[in-house]
Amino acid sequence: MGPFHLSAILLTLAAIFGFISHRWMKLPGTIALFFQGLAFALLVSAVDVVAASLGAGDWLRHLIGQISLPAILLDGILSLLLYAAAVNEDLCALLKRKWTVLALATVGVVLFTGLMGLEATVVVAWNWPALAATALAVPLALAARRLYGGSEEER
Numbered sequence: 001m002g003p004f005h006l007s008a009i010l011l012t013l014a015a016i017f018g019f020i021s022h023r024w025m026k027l028p029g030t031i032a033l034f035f036q037g038l039a040f041a042l043l044v045s046a047v048d049v050v051a052a053s054l055g056a057g058d059w060l061r062h063l064i065g066q067i068s069l070p071a072i073l074l075d076g077i078l079s080l081l082l083y084a085a086a087v088n089e090d091l092c093a094l095l096k097r098k099w100t101v102l103a104l105a106t107v108g109v110v111l112f113t114g115l116m117g118l119e120a121t122v123v124v125a126w127n128w129p130a131l132a133a134t135a136l137a138v139p140l141a142l143a144a145r146r147l148y149g150g151s152e153e154e155r
Helices: 005-024 027-050 055-064 069-087 090-095 099-127 129-148
Strands: none
Touching: 005 027, 027 055, 090 099
16 A cells, blocks of 8 residues: 555545534534544554554554655645635735735745845855854744743743
């Protein structure tokens, strides 16, 4: 069984579990899929522990090793997520905030491009890998500290 068959089986199980969840359990879709993934992982782990001679864990590790995760995420899943987000977006509300969205998107793209260019310049021209590692780590750490309010001692 290859990756295509496994994805078809998982998609079928997701549809069945989604129907059961919607019909009888009344769970939101994301919570239902989370529980399905958790149940599948626990089932594979239990089968691997109980019947180690079957080699379910080794088979799954081998199957996952064959899959190109970046290709699946970028070529398959990302397009579905973007489509789902676009379909569920309220167009009237988006048009009311069009200048804010445009400004934030433009600033974000310019800022990210500048940071990546600066980091590439540091890595290639100056050959300072340590500085390149901290070029993004320090601003992200400061932003996270500001976002989460610092440590408990500072409050």
